[in-house]
Amino acid sequence: MSGNISASDVEATLKDFWASRPRRPHDGRKIAGVAAGIARRYQIDPVIVRVAFVAMALCNGAGVLVYLLGWLWLAQSDDEVSAAEALLGRGRSSTPTALTVLLGLAVIPATGFFVDGGFTMVGGVLLSIGAIYVLHRGRGQLNRPETTPAFGMGDEVSTEEQATARVTPPAWDPLGAAPFAWDLPEPGATAEPVGAEPRPVRRRSRVGAVAFGLALVVLAGSLVSAERWDWFTAPHVIGLLVAVLGAGMLFGALRGGGGRGLIWLVVPLSFVGVAMTSLDLEGVDSDQVGASHAKPTSVEQVQDRYSASIGEVVLDLTGLPNQGKVTTEVEVGLGNAEVTVPADADVTVTCRTDLGAVQCLGQESEGESRHEEVTDHGADGPGGLEIVLDVRSEIGQVVVSRG
Incomplete structure (x- = not known):
């Protein structure tokens, strides 16, 4: 990846993401299959994607907004277009129209406009765009769909139409009598041995250790800052820790699987964070x-x-x-x-x-x-x-x- 990133590079990457955007599978989903579809498209652990959504949910609910948008704009694996595109008349979707309308209405409060002046909308959208750019730039070539939706349209272009057809007859068909079989190997050609190539020995990744160290630094800084600023409450500090560890897991996944062990810290921290932000703890001493x-x-x-x-x-x-x-x-x-x-x-x-x-x-x-x-x-x-x-x-x- 080049060190210099231009506006045209970002635009091209995001357009390619949209053209080959993930599809929501029926199997392996927990709710609507948004996390499972992203994980399958980019060949990463779905647990990492789900943890990322939980981490963003702790940031003023941004994860809820991004998930709803994915539900609306990512088509299911056997649908022509997404639910939102079907509502606009661009193709067929198995999502009921009534559910699509309800999801669209749910996006309005999820933006946080009536709660924090739109901080959730701005922060969540910018964070998700950055994550999409990094993920697609690094792994967009993996598991590209066989049929690719055109940018901004419901039409699809098949891989057969995208491929360049062979126009020169092979040696075994000099008269060009059987163009339908030109892709077959030459007679007598030595077939390549079948079997998986030996997996290279990977060096042990340091991503997990670095992310854990950064989390300790964030924790120490938060404890010191809590004496001066009221913002550093327990739920906010937990949100910061989950964000740092979740970023480490995502970076490790992009680098080949490092940092998976952080899941044993992220999951319980996320559970505690959601519990503390969802429950009414009035009347309980917050510092005990x-x-x-x-x-x-x-x-x-x-x-x-x-x-x-x-x-x-x-x-x-x-x-x-x-x-x-x-x-x-x-x-x-x-x-x-x-x-x-x-x-x-x-x-x-x-x-x-x-x-x-x-x-x-x-x-x-x-x-x-x-x-x-x-x-x-x-x-x-x-x-x-x-x-x-x-x-x-x-x-x-x-x-x-x-x-």
Whole structure:
């Protein structure tokens, strides 16, 4: 690849991308086959493409916008044209018209115009154009479709029409009587041995190590910057890390497969990032991460609330005296909340989780939006220490038991 890139080079590369753009396969797809089609067209791991979409989704939802555009403008493998082109009357597509219209309407909020003034639209489009240019410039010659859609049109040009026909008869047909068989090998010609060529020994790629090192630098810089700028919150830092590691995986794929091991970091980071940006964590201390254990021995030592953003809170109330009343809340964003109460205390407890499991003084349930309310006076009946609890975990387990 030349080091000097001109505007005409970029235009020619993007036009060629459009002319030979990927097609969405029916097999191997997770949603609409956009990632699977891109991976198949450029012969890279589809997991890398899906991670790239997740990483862009963390950037103000840009990945959602790009995926919707791919769904609209990339044809399925057995269709004449894409769904959007079919809506314009340029050919046949198996995508229902109603779904095409809904996808087009979904693009409007996905641009982020009504949320952040169009930052998602501008940033996502520029990022995707750059990625398309690099990917197609480096691997556009691979797995080109047999029929290539013309630029901006629904018509297709077959490879037979694109190929240059042989006009000189071979030696075995000097009269030109059988032009349909001129592509056959000469009689007596030695056939090339069938079999795969030995694979060259590849040098171990350093892409993964370099990307991991850059991620550590980004993490360190973000932690330092968080003391001065409010933007460097946990979800934003995770987004930066996923972007750096995802870029390393993409670069490694273009260089021959290096950096695949980064997937074991990108996937869990992406999951945590999506969870933190999708869930309502209001009321939970954003600066508290890790495990918190408390065992008060008097009513006065019981705090109004125990909380953690990511981790667990373990509260042991079995050391309290047998008289008095305490009221407290336990809140965890991502993790477990566990409370142990005395065997004879009068307990009124509310246990909640948006996604996870609840074990609330004998009441058990699991799944989405679990909510249990229990009043239990213990083995000795009403009287004695009174405890009022509100125990909550956004994603995780809530356990309230007797000691």
